[in-house]
Amino acid sequence: MPRLLIPVESTPGETRIAATPDTVKKFISLGCSVSVERGAGVASGYLDAAYSDQGAALVAVGDTSTWSQADILLCVQPPPSENLRRLHQGALVVGLMAPYANAALATTLEQAGLSAMALELLPRISRAQSADALSSQANIAGYKSVLLASSALDRYFPMLMTAAGTVQPAKVVILGAGVAGLQAVATARRLGAVVYVSDIRPAVKEQVESLGARFIEPPETDDKPAESGGYAKQASDAFLAAQRQQLSDQLAEADVAICTAQVPGRRAPRLISEDMLDRMRPGAVVVDLAVAQGGNCAETVPGQTVDRKGVKLIGGNDLPCTVPNHASALYARNLVALLEPTMKDGQFSLDLDDELIAGCLIAQDGSIRRGDVLTPGAN
Incomplete structure (x- = not known):
């Protein structure tokens, strides 16, 4: 059973959240367990009770055990490096990762052995429209x-x-x-x-x-x-x-x-x-x-x-x-559209032959796949 974590966004001024009560319900129906940090949705108009009513577990902000057990972290913007290092090796981070020439992010992903999907790199093809977070936010x-x-x-x-x-x-x-x-x-x-x-x-x-x-x-x-x-x-x-x-x-x-x-x-x-x-x-x-x-x-x-x-x-x-309420709702649906095909019978796996996955997967288990984006010119 994939364990999802929805954190409080740490970037100053960020009012959005990566999951709404509706998308939490959807992920649970796909066989996931979902933990939401308390207060994560307040700025976008989603109260803790709405998440718990849909089956999410409410956890303390920054709870070390919850972070270390999470298999998938859904975020709007990437958490600080010290937070990412709390995740276990092989965990997947999905969000707007600001990947361009982001050597610091590459270093963190390598050292922590993490996988990451940057929604900015999602191919602009017809099949990707429902997962296109750049378009929904633009x-x-x-x-x-x-x-x-x-x-x-x-x-x-x-x-x-x-x-x-x-x-x-x-x-x-x-x-x-x-x-x-x-x-x-x-x-x-x-x-x-x-x-x-x-x-x-x-x-x-x-x-x-x-x-x-x-x-x-x-x-x-x-x-x-x-x-x-x-x-x-x-x-x-x-x-x-x-x-x-x-x-x-x-x-x-x-x-x-x-x-x-x-x-x-x-x-x-x-x-x-x-x-x-x-x-x-x-x-x-x-x-x-x-x-x-x-x-x-x-x-x-x-x-x-x-x-x-x-x-x-x-x-x-x-x-x-x-406009955080609708911005969060659209962004959260983008994440569901991207990840739903990877979840079958309560199991999670990434199909690297899928051009949507391959296009935005910048790191896998600590191995950088998109060095051309994260560290251009490094080699």
């Missing part, structure tokens, strides 16, 4: 980014016809038409804004226009980037320079800019320069969802709102943590 970030912008903006989003005259709708420019960008489009359109979208991939035009937004055609160059594995490829410096020039005029007329352009494992492309900010009107708002990766916009600061000559720059990192 969807929330895109939604919340528009709400933040609408709250900070000095004008209405929709067009209004009043006795005092007609109010024109806000113009919103969204950079990046991935999951977060498309949800931002849908949310901004529901609020009545006129929405424009810029993306380096011409192929997303149909998706953008199906949501009622207007697609800004990429500049004509010989090296237009496409996508690989469902992610945008890194664009060349020449292409990005041409795109920035194109965006400058759009942003000069914009009320809101939502920045969502990210490339996994690499610094986010700088799309909005200081010169472009200088052309934006006082009262305009920029929400930068890529701020934790260096930012698409100059001068944004993670978790802060900066007033730059009247333009509000919102560093929108960790936005799923501001």
